[in-house]
Amino acid sequence: MNAPLHLWLIPLLPFAGFLLNGILGGRLPRPLVTAIGLLAPLGAFAVALNPARSLVGLGSGLPPLPYAETLPHPWISAGSLHVDFSIVLDQLSLVMLLVVTGVGFLIHLYSAGYMHGDAGYARYFSYLNLFLFFMTTLVLAGNILLMFVGWEGVGLASYLLIGFWYQKTSAADAGKKAFIVNRIGDFGFLIGIFLLLGNFGTLTFSEIAGKLAAQPAWTGGILTAICLCLLVGATGKSAQLPLYVWLPDAMEGPTPVSALIHAATMVTAGVYMIARLHFLFDRSPYALSIVAIVGAATAFFAATMGLMQNDIKRVLAYSTISQLGYMFLACGVAAYSAAIFHLMTHAFFKALLFLAAGSVIHAMGGEQDMRKMGGLRTKLPVTFWTMTAAVFAIGGFFPFAGFFSKDAILYAAFLQGANGKILWFVGLVTALITAIYMFRLWYMTFFGEMRSHDAHPHESPASMLIPLVILGALSVCGGWIGIERIGDYLAPATGALREQPAGSHLELWLSILAVLIAAEGWLIADKYYRRKPQRPAQLAASVPGLYNLIANKYYVDEIYSALFVRPLLAFSKYVLGWIVDIGILGGAAWLLGGTATFAGAILQRWQSGNLRSYAAWLALGAAAVLIFALILAGHAPGHAALLFTHFDGARN
Amino acid sequence: MHLILFLIFAAICLAGAINLLVQTHPINSALSLIVVMISLAVLYLMLGAEFLAAAQIIVYSGAVMVLFVFVVMLLNAGREERTLGSKAARRVGLPAVVAVMAVLATLILRAQGLGATTLDPELIPTAELSRVLFHELLLPFEVTSVLLLIAILGAVALARVEGSSVDDAERTAK
Amino acid sequence: MYAQNVPLSWYLLLSAALFCLGIVGFLIKRNLITVFMSIELMLNAVNLSFVAFAHQWHMVKGQIFVFFVMMVAAAEAAVGLAIIIAVFRARSTLAVDRIDLMKL
Numbered sequence: 024m025n026a027p028l029h030l031w032l033i034p035l036l037p038f039a040g041f042l043l044n045g046i047l048g049g050r051l052p053r054p055l056v057t058a059i060g061l062l063a064p065l066g067a068f069a070v071a072l073n074p075a076r077s078l079v080g081l082g083s084g085l086p087p088l089p090y091a092e093t094l095p096h097p098w099i100s101a102g103s104l105h106v107d108f109s110i111v112l113d114q115l116s117l118v119m120l121l122v123v124t125g126v127g128f129l130i131h132l133y134s135a136g137y138m139h140g141d142a143g144y145a146r147y148f149s150y151l152n153l154f155l156f157f158m159t160t161l162v163l164a165g166n167i168l169l170m171f172v173g174w175e176g177v178g179l180a181s182y183l184l185i186g187f188w189y190q191k192t193s194a195a196d197a198g199k200k201a202f203i204v205n206r207i208g209d210f211g212f213l214i215g216i217f218l219l220l221g222n223f224g225t226l227t228f229s230e231i232a233g234k235l236a237a238q239p240a241w242t243g244g245i246l247t248a249i250c251l252c253l254l255v256g257a258t259g260k261s262a263q264l265p266l267y268v269w270l271p272d273a274m275e276g277p278t279p280v281s282a283l284i285h286a287a288t289m290v291t292a293g294v295y296m297i298a299r300l301h302f303l304f305d306r307s308p309y310a311l312s313i314v315a316i317v318g319a320a321t322a323f324f325a326a327t328m329g330l331m332q333n334d335i336k337r338v339l340a341y342s343t344i345s346q347l348g349y350m351f352l353a354c355g356v357a358a359y360s361a362a363i364f365h366l367m368t369h370a371f372f373k374a375l376l377f378l379a380a381g382s383v384i385h386a387m388g389g390e391q392d393m394r395k396m397g398g399l400r401t402k403l404p405v406t407f408w409t410m411t412a413a414v415f416a417i418g419g420f421f422p423f424a425g426f427f428s429k430d431a432i433l434y435a436a437f438l439q440g441a442n443g444k445i446l447w448f449v450g451l452v453t454a455l456i457t458a459i460y461m462f463r464l465w466y467m468t469f470f471g472e473m474r475s476h477d478a479h480p481h482e483s484p485a486s487m488l489i490p491l492v493i494l495g496a497l498s499v500c501g502g503w504i505g506i507e508r509i510g511d512y513l514a515p516a517t518g519a520l521r522e523q524p525a526g527s528h529l530e531l532w533l534s535i536l537a538v539l540i541a542a543e544g545w546l547i548a549d550k551y552y553r554r555k556p557q558r559p560a561q562l563a564a565s566v567p568g569l570y571n572l573i574a575n576k577y578y579v580d581e582i583y584s585a586l587f588v589r590p591l592l593a594f595s596k597y598v599l600g601w602i603v604d605i606g607i608l609g610g611a612a613w614l615l616g617g618t619a620t621f622a623g624a625i626l627q628r629w630q631s632g633n634l635r636s637y638a639a640w641l642a643l644g645a646a647a648v649l650i651f652a653l654i655l656a657g658h659a660p661g662h663a664a665l666l667f668t669h670f671d672g673a674r675n
Numbered sequence: 676m677h678l679i680l681f682l683i684f685a686a687i688c689l690a691g692a693i694n695l696l697v698q699t700h701p702i703n704s705a706l707s708l709i710v711v712m713i714s715l716a717v718l719y720l721m722l723g724a725e726f727l728a729a730a731q732i733i734v735y736s737g738a739v740m741v742l743f744v745f746v747v748m749l750l751n752a753g754r755e756e757r758t759l760g761s762k763a764a765r766r767v768g769l770p771a772v773v774a775v776m777a778v779l780a781t782l783i784l785r786a787q788g789l790g791a792t793t794l795d796p797e798l799i800p801t802a803e804l805s806r807v808l809f810h811e812l813l814l815p816f817e818v819t820s821v822l823l824l825i826a827i828l829g830a831v832a833l834a835r836v837e838g839s840s841v842d843d844a845e846r847t848a849k
Numbered sequence: 850m851y852a853q854n855v856p857l858s859w860y861l862l863l864s865a866a867l868f869c870l871g872i873v874g875f876l877i878k879r880n881l882i883t884v885f886m887s888i889e890l891m892l893n894a895v896n897l898s899f900v901a902f903a904h905q906w907h908m909v910k911g912q913i914f915v916f917f918v919m920m921v922a923a924a925e926a927a928v929g930l931a932i933i934i935a936v937f938r939a940r941s942t943l944a945v946d947r948i949d950l951m952k953l
Contacts, residue, residue: 272752366806631763633763635764635768636763639767639768640767640768641765642767642775643767643768645775646771646772646775646778649774649775649779649801650778653781656782
């Protein structure tokens with residue numbers, strides 16, 4: 024007998040947490056707020072664990088996947104458009120859910136320690152739960168409209184959390200930037216939804232897949248357009264070129280927020296969406312190649328920018344953008360399960376990196392500039408060892424998690440053909456740069472002499488360390504499940520991975536090459552940042568133009584500001600503000616009022632109180648009536664007869 | 676005969692009316708109005724309304740106009756001054772009056788079946804008039820008398836001086 | 850030429866002329882009492898027209914109407930003159946243009 028899975032609890036528990044902490048949180052004691060805030064993701068994780076029993080062979084009594092629950096009352100039923108509140112659990116969403124709620128719970132736990140003294144504690148947890156509500160809605164959605172609700176909602180939660188310390192202007196500005204850039208992407212997403220509706224008549228994933236399966240020859244054309252529009256949305260949400268500019272600024276938010284939203288979960292929504300709609304993207308090789316190119320280019324450029332940053336969180340932000348580029352690359356070569364695998368391992372080690380960075384920042388009393396750090400290895404041992412695990416994982420060293428997932432992506436890219444080999448090469452170079460900047464971060468933070476004289480670093484409390492340890496363990500062994508098993512498991516949901524040529528050791532050689540490249544990166548970082556720390560400055564001085572270009576992030580923010588932001592602001596202020604608002608609208612209102620006043624001033628003189636003028640107007644009125652009666656008598660004698668009754672010789 | 680009488684007394688009417696407009700002192704205007712009323716009484720007589728002719732002289736010129744003259748005397752109304760005046764009265768009113776006159780004249784001259792009046796020996800006798808008045812229209816007659824009573828009361832109340840010497844005399848007597 | 854009978858229309862024309870002269874008087878006279886007298890002139894003109902029609906159509910009711918008009922005009926004259934006296938006492942002037950409080 025198949026027991027119901029109660030999937031509705033997964034979004035609902037966080038939503039309840041949001042409401043409780045949001046409305047009552049200010050009046051509840053801190054421990055209660057924490058309990059409410061932590062129970063939500065824990066409960067959602069527990070509900071998600073139930074169907075996950077099948078992963079470890081305990082899946083008796085579970086309904087088969089894909090499993091859908093729909094609310095009986097329809098959401099939209101207008102003409103031919105019919106949309107329901109339906110949530111669907113399949114292999115893809117189950118994996119995503121476990122990542123989101125599991126890592127989410129660990130980060131919630133960490134936040135309890137990190138945000139301990141903050142005045143907006145309850146508000147923080149309510150926002151976090153709100154985010155989790157929308158994210159789970161996005162993951163579980165059975166149709167693209169409900170997914171869009173979650174999509175927008177996580178953008179909102181991101182805005183609220185980035186600008187959490189809203190008294191800081193930079194934080195408020197960063198929140199606005201994130202939301203606005205997301206909105207630009209969402210515009211593309213919306214166009215994609217409209218095109219989907221127009222061409223398929225339905226927004227439910229299973230129905231769209233069914234319609235596509237019924238027409239195997241339908242490729243390219245409008246499907247490419249739809250995919251590109253959806254890709255625009257994905258680039259906005261997942262911070263790819265050209266809409267990545269919000270993610271580095273989003274580091275203004277609290278570090279756990281950066282870990283949760285801007286590393287592990289929200290930014291991966293774009294990848295998830297593409298994997299979810301793989302049946303659509305598979306029909307458009309052109310769109311897929313665009314996805315791959317965008318991913319590879321973003322990975323490379325972000326990695327170069329991460330190399331020159333001095334703020335520890337900014338390095339990690341560019342690293343996130345770069346790793347997301349890898350995931351897009353994987354989707355672009357139709358290796359969707361590889362992308363999801365990398366999403367999962369990336370969630371582990373990137374969250375760990377951020378949380379550990381938060382621990383470092385906490386220890387340094389709020390200092391984020393790596394140039395002022397150093398030698399923290401001995402003072403923060405737990406932080407050091409867990410972060411080391413994460414650094415090795417992101418570098419792609421065997422046997423850490425990142426090795427398996429990144430390797431799968433590069434291998435799938437290599438198999439793609441001539442273009443694929445170019446993409447593979449770009450990915451390889453990016454891996455080199457990734458290793459360099461991650462080890463640079465590692466060395467600058469933990470090795471050498473402490474370069475700041477006011478810091479008194481101390482290890483973080485247990486509530487912050489426990490998630491670090493758990494994530495560290497996952498970063499080590501998270502990839503051991505292997506791409507084959509992940510690929511087979513996800514195949515019903517995301518399509519099968521390309522089969523490798525039988526009996527070939529290509530994959531083995533490629534992975535050895537990748538590890539060697541990563542080790543080379545380590546050595547470079549070791550040379551420049553540990554043994555000869557003065558060399559980087561000399562190198563930068565020798566190529567000042569290139570150095571300035573990359574250090575200033577290719578001036579992309581400035582270009583956007585000049586091309587889009589300032590003209591838009593000027594247009595708003597001068598055209599819309601002065602001409603339309605003050606001139607047209609204000610003028611119209613002034614005109615109405617002015618007309619009334621003017622007419623009143625004229626008519627007022629009529630009431631002079633002068634008896635004779637009143638009499639004159641009376642006489643005029645009487646004359647008018649008489650003339651009217653005369654005309655009436657001329658043209659309509661019958662009516663006139665009413666006025667002039669004619670008694671003919673009637674004797675009284 | 677009829678015609679000549681009509682012409683004479685119509686001329687007197689019009690002359691009196693115009694004189695009313697032309698004179699500046701109100702007493703002269705009042706006297707012109709009396710002339711108009713008396714000539715109208717003659718016209719009534721020619722139209723066979725003997726009672727009305729008598730009533731016109733007794734009531735109108737004998738009572739109402741005397742009232743006017745008394746008020747002119749009481750208020751010591753003098754010649755009219757040149758006041759600022761009303762431009763509207765000239766510009767709007769006079770053309771309106773001309774229009775009214777034109778319309779009325781057109782209507783009267785165009786009307787058919789009016790016929791001619793006759794100097795009938797058969798006047799409407801007063802007995803006929805009073806019979807209708809006291810039989811069919813008794814209620815309006817009585818109401819009119821009440822109206823006159825109210826008018827008297829109203830006139831007395833309006834024209835009374837507050838704190839007149841009569842009240843003072845009564846108070847000092849007590 | 851020496852028609853013995855006066856056409857009814859002449860009486861009516863005379864009545865109309867007196868009426869219009871009354872209106873003119875109302876418009877151009879500046880003394881309040883004289884304005885009132887013009888009103889009386891208008892009433893008399895109307896009376897003439899009633900009597901003329903009563904004669905033509907042999908209707909007694911026309912003459913009775915004139916009777917009532919006379920009564921009401923008398924009452925109105927009494928009250929109106931009393932009002933004029935009250936106004937004179939309040940404003941110390943009989944000039945029509947100075948009595949202009951009937952406005953907003």
